[in-house]
Amino acid sequence: xxxxxxxxxxxxxxxxxxxxxxxxxxxxYRDLPExxxxxxxxxxxxxxxxxxxxxxxxxxxxKIGFDTVGVDISGDMIKIARAVDPQGDYRLMVDGDLGPFxxxxxxxxxxxxxxxxIPTGAGKVKILRELxxxxxxEGRLVMLVSAPEIYTHEWASFSTKDFPGNKNAKNxxxxxxxxxxxxxxxxxxxxxCNDDAYREIFSSTxxxxxxxxxxLAKESExxxxxxxxxxxxxxxxxxKKAACCCTLSHG
Numbered sequence: 194x195x196x197x198x199x200x201x202x203x204x205x206x207x208x209x210x211x212x213x214x215x216x217x218x219x220x221x222y223r224d225l226p227e228x229x230x231x232x233x234x235x236x237x238x239x240x241x242x243x244x245x246x247x248x249x250x251x252x253x254x255x256k257i258g259f260d261t262v263g264v265d266i267s268g269d270m271i272k273i274a275r276a277v278d279p280q281g282d283y284r285l286m287v288d289g290d291l292g293p294f295x296x297x298x299x300x301x302x303x304x305x306x307x308x309x310x311i312p313t314g315a316g317k318v319k320i321l322r323e324l325x326x327x328x329x330x331e332g333r334l335v336m337l338v339s340a341p342e343i344y345t346h347e348w349a350s351f352s353t354k355d356f357p358g359n360k361n362a363k364n365x366x367x368x369x370x371x372x373x374x375x376x377x378x379x380x381x382x383x384x385x386c387n388d389d390a391y392r393e394i395f396s397s398t399x400x401x402x403x404x405x406x407x408x409l410a411k412e413s414e415x416x417x418x419x420x421x422x423x424x425x426x427x428x429x430x431x432x433k434k435a436a437c438c439c440t441l442s443h444g
Contacts, residue, residue, distance in 0.1 A: 214249070215374060216349035216416050220408045221305065221337055221427045226257055228406060229301070232431050233259075233333045237300030241291070243324065244307030248274030248283060255281070259301060264291070289320040294327045302327070302334045309339050309383040314365065314394060317386070321398040325434060334400065334432040340407070341387050343426040344368040347419050351426075356380070364390045388428065401435040 214222055238260050242251040245263030247270050254261040263283040265271055274283040284293070289311075302324050311317050324334055343351065344359040353359055356369040362385045369380040388405075395402055407425035410418045420426075 217421060217426050218350055218374070219414070219416065220410055220421060220425075222253070224406060224408050224429070225253070225303075225305075225335070225337070228404075228429060228431065229254075229303070229335055230257065232335070232404065233301045236331050236333065237329060239299050240301040240303065241294065241299050241324075241327065243302050243304040243320075244310075245274060245283060246270045248278050248281060250303055250305045251281060251283070252278060254301075254303060262294075289316075289323055291323050291327050296326055297329045297332075299327045300329050300332045302332070303336075304334070305337045306339070308336060308386070312365075312367075312384050314386075314390070317394050318398055321394065321400065325399050328434060330434060332434070334430075336430045336432065338386070338391070338428050338430070339383060340425055340428050341385055342424050344370055344383070344385060346424060348426060349416050349419050349421060350374045359385075391428075391430065395430075395432060396435075399435050400432040402430055403433055404431040405429070406431075 238258060240254050240259035240261040242248075242254055242261055242263040245251045245265045246267070248263050251261050251263035251274065261282070263271075263274055263281065264286045265274075265283070266286055266288070268285055271283050271285050274281065304324075308317060311320060328334060344353055344356075344362065347354060350373055352371045352373055353369070355371070359368045359370075362368045364386055366385055367382050368385050369382055371378055371380050392402060406429040408427055408429070409423070409425050410416070410421035412418070412422060
């Protein structure tokens, strides 16, 4: 099956842009301010929101003190981001190319959900090497991805019950999930990647993982949790440049 990035679809972009990230999505963002400030505060203020979509994460970074440029491959998303935030800096990129950004020029890169939509290991490697290039020696990459478990359970904001084949998916396989919090109920296609695979890719691209977070919900939070209190739907990696960069290849 050929992978299609659903966020390059104009209708999907409009629906996604309207969402306020409740429920399961809330857990993705709840701890990010504390995590980013703990690891990146005092290292500089120049940031890239890689895969910025409609600009929500870009504006979030701006609010906590970072001079942020949002970049995305979706022209529709960039148009929405610019309309919502005319004073912001949002740029269309091609195939993960960050050529306009100089070497060692950014103190922080945030990538929220972006790597769920990169279809091959080789693609992830290529982009991570580019992100490493633009990071300062003391810079940090904060990367939020979907845990493999999100594709095999039910959630406050997602449903996978119609896709039993997800349970047999291996690294690199396409998995399907429905976002129940937006108007567009067409299935989203992501590419599954587990923790071991990510760590191998990090090592091969010259990154060291210095912290991993798996946010769980709290019963006291005002959402109708399904599995979120016992199974983490998201994984947040904090990465820094390693001393050397190996050259393993990934298909």
